[in-house]
Amino acid sequence: MTMQTVHGGVAAGYEAVIGLEVHAQLLTRSKMFCPCSAAYTKAPPNGNTCVVCLGMPGVLPVINREAVEMTVRTALALACEIPAFTKFDRKNYFYPDLPKGYQITQYDLPLSLNGHLEFSLDGERTRCGITRVHLEEDTGTMQHAGDVLQEATSSLVDLNRAGVPLMEIVGEPDLRSADAAREYLVRLRQILMYIGVNDGNLEQGSLRCDANVSVRRVGATELGTKVEVKNMNSFRAVHRAIGYELQRQVGVLEAGGALVQETRGWVETRGATISQRSKEMAHDYRYFPEPDLPPLQLSRETVEEIRAAIPELPQARAARFSEQYGLSAYDASLLTATQADADAYEAVVSAGVTAKVAANWQMGDVAALANEHHLALAESGLGVAGLAALLELVESGAINGPTAKELLTELYVGGGDAAALVSERGIGRVSDQSALATIVDQVIAANPQACDDFRGGKTQALGRLVGQVMKATGGRADAALVNSLLRERLSG
Amino acid sequence: MPLSPEEVAHVATLARLGLSDEEKRRIGAELDLILEHISALQRADISDVPETAQVGNLVNVWREDEPAQSLHQEQALAEAPDTDGQYFKVGAIQE
Amino acid sequence: MTTAGLTAAEMAAALRRGEVTPRQLLDDARAQVDRLDGSLNAFLARTDELADRQALRAAEMLRADAPAASPLCGIPVALKDVLCVEGYPTTAGSRILDGFRPPYTATAVQRLLDVGAVPVGKTNCDEFAMGSSTENSAFGPVGNPWDVERVPGGSSGGSAAAVGAGMVPISYGSDTGGSIRQPASLCGVVGYKPTYGRMSRYGLIAFASSLDQVGPFAHTVADAAAAYVAVAGHDPRDSTSLPDDVDDPGALLQRGVAGMRLGVPREYMGEGLEPGVRARVTEAIAVLQKLGANIEEVSLPSTDLGLSTYYIIAPAECSSNLARYDGVRYGRRVERPSLTDTLMRTRGEGFGNEVKRRVMLGTYALSSGYYDAYYRRAQKVRTLIAREFDAVFESVDALVCPTSPKVAFTQGAIQDPIQMYLNDALTIPVNLAGLPGISVPCGFSDALPVGLQVIAPRLCDARVFQVAGAYEQATGWHARRAPMVAAA
Numbered sequence A: 001m002t003m004q005t006v007h008g009g010v011a012a013g014y015e016a017v018i019g020l021e022v023h024a025q026l027l028t029r030s031k032m033f034c035p036c037s038a039a040y041t042k043a044p045p046n047g048n049t050c051v052v053c054l055g056m057p058g059v060l061p062v063i064n065r066e067a068v069e070m071t072v073r074t075a076l077a078l079a080c081e082i083p084a085f086t087k088f089d090r091k092n093y094f095y096p097d098l099p100k101g102y103q104i105t106q107y108d109l110p111l112s113l114n115g116h117l118e119f120s121l122d123g124e125r126t127r128c129g130i131t132r133v134h135l136e137e138d139t140g141t142m143q144h145a146g147d148v149l150q151e152a153t154s155s156l157v158d159l160n161r162a163g164v165p166l167m168e169i170v171g172e173p174d175l176r177s178a179d180a181a182r183e184y185l186v187r188l189r190q191i192l193m194y195i196g197v198n199d200g201n202l203e204q205g206s207l208r209c210d211a212n213v214s215v216r217r218v219g220a221t222e223l224g225t226k227v228e229v230k231n232m233n234s235f236r237a238v239h240r241a242i243g244y245e246l247q248r249q250v251g252v253l254e255a256g257g258a259l260v261q262e263t264r265g266w267v268e269t270r271g272a273t274i275s276q277r278s279k280e281m282a283h284d285y286r287y288f289p290e291p292d293l294p295p296l297q298l299s300r301e302t303v304e305e306i307r308a309a310i311p312e313l314p315q316a317r318a319a320r321f322s323e324q325y326g327l328s329a330y331d332a333s334l335l336t337a338t339q340a341d342a343d344a345y346e347a348v349v350s351a352g353v354t355a356k357v358a359a360n361w362q363m364g365d366v367a368a369l370a371n372e373h374h375l376a377l378a379e380s381g382l383g384v385a386g387l388a389a390l391l392e393l394v395e396s397g398a399i400n401g402p403t404a405k406e407l408l409t410e411l412y413v414g415g416g417d418a419a420a421l422v423s424e425r426g427i428g429r430v431s432d433q434s435a436l437a438t439i440v441d442q443v444i445a446a447n448p449q450a451c452d453d454f455r456g457g458k459t460q461a462l463g464r465l466v467g468q469v470m471k472a473t474g475g476r477a478d479a480a481l482v483n484s485l486l487r488e489r490l491s492g
Numbered sequence B: 001m002p003l004s005p006e007e008v009a010h011v012a013t014l015a016r017l018g019l020s021d022e023e024k025r026r027i028g029a030e031l032d033l034i035l036e037h038i039s040a041l042q043r044a045d046i047s048d049v050p051e052t053a054q055v056g057n058l059v060n061v062w063r064e065d066e067p068a069q070s071l072h073q074e075q076a077l078a079e080a081p082d083t084d085g086q087y088f089k090v091g092a093i094q095e
Numbered sequence C: 001m002t003t004a005g006l007t008a009a010e011m012a013a014a015l016r017r018g019e020v021t022p023r024q025l026l027d028d029a030r031a032q033v034d035r036l037d038g039s040l041n042a043f044l045a046r047t048d049e050l051a052d053r054q055a056l057r058a059a060e061m062l063r064a065d066a067p068a069a070s071p072l073c074g075i076p077v078a079l080k081d082v083l084c085v086e087g088y089p090t091t092a093g094s095r096i097l098d099g100f101r102p103p104y105t106a107t108a109v110q111r112l113l114d115v116g117a118v119p120v121g122k123t124n125c126d127e128f129a130m131g132s133s134t135e136n137s138a139f140g141p142v143g144n145p146w147d148v149e150r151v152p153g154g155s156s157g158g159s160a161a162a163v164g165a166g167m168v169p170i171s172y173g174s175d176t177g178g179s180i181r182q183p184a185s186l187c188g189v190v191g192y193k194p195t196y197g198r199m200s201r202y203g204l205i206a207f208a209s210s211l212d213q214v215g216p217f218a219h220t221v222a223d224a225a226a227a228y229v230a231v232a233g234h235d236p237r238d239s240t241s242l243p244d245d246v247d248d249p250g251a252l253l254q255r256g257v258a259g260m261r262l263g264v265p266r267e268y269m270g271e272g273l274e275p276g277v278r279a280r281v282t283e284a285i286a287v288l289q290k291l292g293a294n295i296e297e298v299s300l301p302s303t304d305l306g307l308s309t310y311y312i313i314a315p316a317e318c319s320s321n322l323a324r325y326d327g328v329r330y331g332r333r334v335e336r337p338s339l340t341d342t343l344m345r346t347r348g349e350g351f352g353n354e355v356k357r358r359v360m361l362g363t364y365a366l367s368s369g370y371y372d373a374y375y376r377r378a379q380k381v382r383t384l385i386a387r388e389f390d391a392v393f394e395s396v397d398a399l400v401c402p403t404s405p406k407v408a409f410t411q412g413a414i415q416d417p418i419q420m421y422l423n424d425a426l427t428i429p430v431n432l433a434g435l436p437g438i439s440v441p442c443g444f445s446d447a448l449p450v451g452l453q454v455i456a457p458r459l460c461d462a463r464v465f466q467v468a469g470a471y472e473q474a475t476g477w478h479a480r481r482a483p484m485v486a487a488a
């Protein structure tokens, strides 16, 4: 691997021009135009279909209002404008996974326009324009006997996914490296999950990403030949595919070749994009207004209601965290990675735990346990309240750090009442005067030399004595109290 | 101007209509006549006339997001020319 | 003594007097079909089990509460084969749907079943409702009850002939550019096309979505009104169906036209009308004047653009609506080694000439480089045509004019597509503007029926019935039956 793919940039003298087209399935209960469930994976093949999504003769679509609102919510979260008038159109093409022979989508008057997404890349603010966010319907799925399409003898069609609400988020070609593309997608996914419109699953395709990739000589104003890259099913794939494609294009140009405008598929196993040039069945989608669906006119009030319901978005929340809780930008972004994490943190802090202490534990031991058990804090036996209770014991001095760590590990899965366990096992901090006094006297008796050294002015000798007391109490003695007891007796 | 044989063939491909050469020739000629007959459209004064896609004057017609029972697999497949019992079966895609 | 040829109102009265039962009406209807359909070919399929069940159900409903029962309760009806009936063959007159049995029932049909109507069968029609003669059916042409050598008009020719031949008193068709009114005119029956959005299109196999409307055929305006009321009204499954309640035309049927302002569009009386048609329609207008209507000539200057507009918009929509017939989920499929060849052959062999012609025309009109010149332009002219109707309805309450420029012509006589399209020149603008329109019998030319068309503003469906009803009651045409109706 060369430097270029490490940073996902291009060779000196060239500039990468990348735009992402993201399709996101909406988390509605029913499909876009029929009442079939939008949770299409549970049913047997073609068992999540009705006459409407099967495209039977004579059926008609009816718009799912929630899907419209989720799309508007997304558009607003991406700073888009919501035009007063929008409509659906038909995109005509033939494919066995497209039951009606057309996809109901939006062409010239989409639900939203002109937004942007900001994110920081290597500490720099980066902004990528959002051309539009529109609403359409998903297609069915196909399996090809013989997994290489070209060698398939027959294909199987499952229409369970056909008609699931699908949002298309078209980004401007503002991205200049594979890193930027990946970060854009990470941030976009985070927002979609924050506002509850998508589950962010790239592997299973509920979130899908295509990339338009081209390179041009630095300083050139016109765009280079655009290649559309598909089949990227993870952040890693997106990063590698774009990095590969940038290198490939520069390579072609450097070799004096010319690039063809085409669609290329990322093949994970080969770590390369390969051309999907199809026996050209000329594409001409013949868009026209969907006559079966009246247009939409969203009132300002409706739009503002939807805007008001949008939760605090990750970036704003991270900014507030560093502001309000005095956290570093890095810590703040870690703690706001998901809405659940951020909510947990604020719950713990509002329960009285010091912001910094809560942050360290949540980013450290809690995160480690969550990983180890694939179990988020909220779902764990400990729970958010449990963590708060445990950390309060630490802060009140009732238990020390090592004890808290042991309890955390134990309670995370099993659950239980930290305070109860502490007293029941007597593992609380020893801060009882008389109990410590006896131990202190024993230590003084057993270490005459150290005592003389201290009296002789070697104050560091006190440290040794404290250490002995700690040893005797299994580290649970209240260090401050031990200190004063020793001084009191030795300066007697 | 009349449609070229290539245009007729292209349109037939877009429409996925398998036409014999005789059909292409005949339909091509008929399309020429029809397009000629409706060329009156081109003379109509439509400067700043809005388009009419629908005549119902309706907006915001939608349903609430409530799922309902779907068909069973065998009902969905009942009318299909070819299935494997679970999926609709089609020939190999050679595009 | 058979009940065949009676009006639905006469049958309903006999049912309530206990003189007949739904069963007898059904048997008479079947006997009439058996006797005449060999020469007419009006039916593509019988819905016998359903009819038997409905006859029983209707008897129950009448026994339970006859006064409350619908006027269609126990009445035999026929359904154009573009209306889906669960479990029964529904072909839209196309080979590509030969043997198809939909797993669901159209809303319009369901409403008929709910009021106890008795569906005798599915009627023949032009393939996917594309045509004006019913000669484009993949299952053979339909004869006209007044002369079986002639066409019944189209595309709902089977439904028109079924009523004209006294097989059923009421049938349903669909009207995209005249497909109910024109065959009604040619078969000497009443045919009604409601305001766009009045009748649910759910379960109506689509031809051109923005123009299609379901509507009834009957012997009388009153029967047509009852048949309309039984099915009209909002359907949440059809997003283009109108929410407003349907006003019952019943009250207006007797009101007459005294003082009403009726317009006669100059462009609808121009050349292209057969002399016999012009004469009958002129007489009909004189009758309305005698009844106290103020007749004035009006102008709809863009009328001649209607046909051109229609022959862009309708084919464009149909090219998309018919894309679903790919032989994957239902319908006939012609197997070939590759998917693409299978698709091309399936559609190439499954569709007939007229359908292929319109799919080609519509695909072309929408294809890149031509959209603005054809489709977008047609949509704008559509606005002009609608505005001209709005303008004339400022000064008149309704329009009266011929339905069809011709009486029934001989089968095979018209080969040139454009000559065929011209049959709908006077009905198409009504669909483009989404208006209600009716064709009511207004006499004969060379022993062949002529129809008078009444057109009203959007949502003024009741007014159409009012004018047509007044005319009908002042004349005896609705009582005339084709000679074949009475058993030999």
Ligand SMILES: [Mg+2]
Residues within 6 Å of the ligand: A105, A136, A168
């Ligand atoms: Mg899309």
Ligand SMILES: [Zn+2]
Residues within 6 Å of the ligand: A031, A034, A035, A036, A048, A049, A050, A051, A052, A053, A054, A163, B070
């Ligand atoms: Zn469905």
